[in-house]
Amino acid sequence: MRVSSPYFDPEFHRLQERIYGPKVSIDNDSMRDCTVIKVDGINKQGLLLEVVQVLTDVNLSISKSYISADGRWFMDVFHVKDEKGNKLTDQSVIEYIQQAIGSTSLDGLNLPDWTKTRSHTIEFPRSEKPNCDHTMIEMTGADRPGLLSEISAALSGLRCRIIDAHAWTQNSLLACVAHVSDQHTDDQINDPSRLAAINDRLTSILKARTISSFSEIPMVTAQEANTPESDLHPSRVEWSVTDLERRLHQLMLSARDFDESYSLSSPNLISEKKHVSVEDCDEKGYLIVSIKCNDSPRLMFDCVCTLTDMQYEIYHASGRSCDGYAFQEFFIRHVNGSTLNTDSEKERIVKCMEAAIGRRVSKGVRVELCAKDREGLLSDMTRALHENGLDVVQARVATQGDESVHSFYVRGISGNPVRDMDVGFVESLKKEMGPMKVAFQ
Numbered sequence: 001m002r003v004s005s006p007y008f009d010p011e012f013h014r015l016q017e018r019i020y021g022p023k024v025s026i027d028n029d030s031m032r033d034c035t036v037i038k039v040d041g042i043n044k045q046g047l048l049l050e051v052v053q054v055l056t057d058v059n060l061s062i063s064k065s066y067i068s069a070d071g072r073w074f075m076d077v078f079h080v081k082d083e084k085g086n087k088l089t090d091q092s093v094i095e096y097i098q099q100a101i102g103s104t105s106l107d108g109l110n111l112p113d114w115t116k117t118r119s120h121t122i123e124f125p126r127s128e129k130p131n132c133d134h135t136m137i138e139m140t141g142a143d144r145p146g147l148l149s150e151i152s153a154a155l156s157g158l159r160c161r162i163i164d165a166h167a168w169t170q171n172s173l174l175a176c177v178a179h180v181s182d183q184h185t186d187d188q189i190n191d192p193s194r195l196a197a198i199n200d201r202l203t204s205i206l207k208a209r210t211i212s213s214f215s216e217i218p219m220v221t222a223q224e225a226n227t228p229e230s231d232l233h234p235s236r237v238e239w240s241v242t243d244l245e246r247r248l249h250q251l252m253l254s255a256r257d258f259d260e261s262y263s264l265s266s267p268n269l270i271s272e273k274k275h276v277s278v279e280d281c282d283e284k285g286y287l288i289v290s291i292k293c294n295d296s297p298r299l300m301f302d303c304v305c306t307l308t309d310m311q312y313e314i315y316h317a318s319g320r321s322c323d324g325y326a327f328q329e330f331f332i333r334h335v336n337g338s339t340l341n342t343d344s345e346k347e348r349i350v351k352c353m354e355a356a357i358g359r360r361v362s363k364g365v366r367v368e369l370c371a372k373d374r375e376g377l378l379s380d381m382t383r384a385l386h387e388n389g390l391d392v393v394q395a396r397v398a399t400q401g402d403e404s405v406h407s408f409y410v411r412g413i414s415g416n417p418v419r420d421m422d423v424g425f426v427e428s429l430k431k432e433m434g435p436m437k438v439a440f441q
Contacts, residue, residue: 022047022074024098028087034063034079035088039101043074045335048317049308051076052301053242054100058093059083061297067317133188134163134179137198138247140255141206143174145391145413149382151176154201156376158194159183165378166244167395168252168359171259175251177244183375242301249305249356258348258355276353278346286315286331287341289349293357295326303328306356310349311335363393364411365418369429371436373404381406384432388425389413 022041030036039051048067055062055078064079082088139151148167155162155178165178182189189195274293281288291303300319307314307330316331369381378397385392385408394409411418426438 022051022101024101026088026094026097028089031079033087034081037078037080037088037097039076039078040074043069043072045313046308047074048076048314049304051101052304053246054097055080056242056298056301057100057240058096059297060088061085062300062319063321065300065317065319067314070315134181135189135195137176137178137180137202138251139174139176139178139202139206140251141174143169143172146382146386147174147205148176148392148395149379149386150205151202152379152382153376154205155180155198156183156379158198158201160189160198161186161375161399162378162397163399164244165395165397166241166248167392168248169363169393170252170257170355170359173252173255173257175248175255175257177247177251245298245301246305249302249359250309252355252359253306253309253352257359258351274354274357276350276357278349280341281331284331286333287312287346287349289330289332289353291326291328291330291353291357293326295321295324296360298360299326299357300328302356302360303330303353306352307332310352362409364409366441367408367410368439368441369406369408369433369436371404371406371433373399373402377404377433378406380433381429382408384429385410386413388428390418391415 022039025036025038027036027038037055048069052062060080060082062078062080064077066075066077068075080088082090088094141147152162159182160180161183163179163181165176167174167176169175180189181187189198274291276293277290279288279290280286289307293299296302304314311334312332313335314330314332317329319326319328321327367385371377382392382395389412390410391413392408392410396407398405429438430436
């Protein structure tokens, strides 16, 4: 007699998720000056970050937000505006949001053309999937004047073409994520011995500092972009700007940029008005994180990223911005359901949230450069800036086809602010680098 076991669909565990959401409603009628986006459905860990990242990907600023996810159901409400401060009316962006939120994969979904990230005067290209075979290199280490120039020169000397790169500095620490390919073939780099050589060279540069407290910080990995734990692998995965920024947040957090003991003699260039407090909510067992600071378009993304990476789950939240100032409140518990309401834990949350806000603060004068791509272009640009007494404290580089766009925040090598750029410096830069567009903010 044949005995058969019942059949269970492998996707059965996702049945509730497929039936109950998330559902996205985009309303342009209720509010006079903004679009209201409502997202609701069955709750799952990390969904708030997913929703906020999608909205950030299409460059929407969130002026108000209400989040409730206590239990098996969630409801998120966002008041949003586009980059120009108007309602969201572009149908391609609306369709992208509706498809992207809740999708288990974003394969086949392309960001609408107008949402390509722009600098103030120069547009950043976004790599297309057919051209995104690359190796991702992550770096953290002690910052010093000229470090980015040394790194870019080393990559150029190792025959690496930098497709795009993002670098942040804070409290004398640097985190950088770069996508590179072979300089001559433009293919991914998958030779283990070559990857090891890249790793060794960059690690030696990051360790070139005679301060014992930084001895354990330098870290270089070359890895597959969708699996951060893997070793020395190429990648064919396209990362959005927010994917890269999320990774930078994780790198800075792991390097403990929130620890003031790592801050050396570099002065605090920006007197950033911010206040973070943590209080108990004994009745519900939450910790309440309250934030008051200068507003920025990606503030909520930065805060949700950091709380998620610190292994906290957000049950309720609200936020609003007014006259360039933002107020946000998060009701959190640890992912295992516990509340660690010790003074040391509260102090850690405060420091980590202040660090997350500070990473994106503009640290100097913004210099935007657009030129025809060539071998060693980034190395030459950063070297020229360094030789003219300028230190790069934030950087973003993007390359597509034969065009390369660079955005740097620079300050004096001594740490002093740069009040204005010398016209002679601009002319000498153009003479050395060739024809290019140059803009300042």
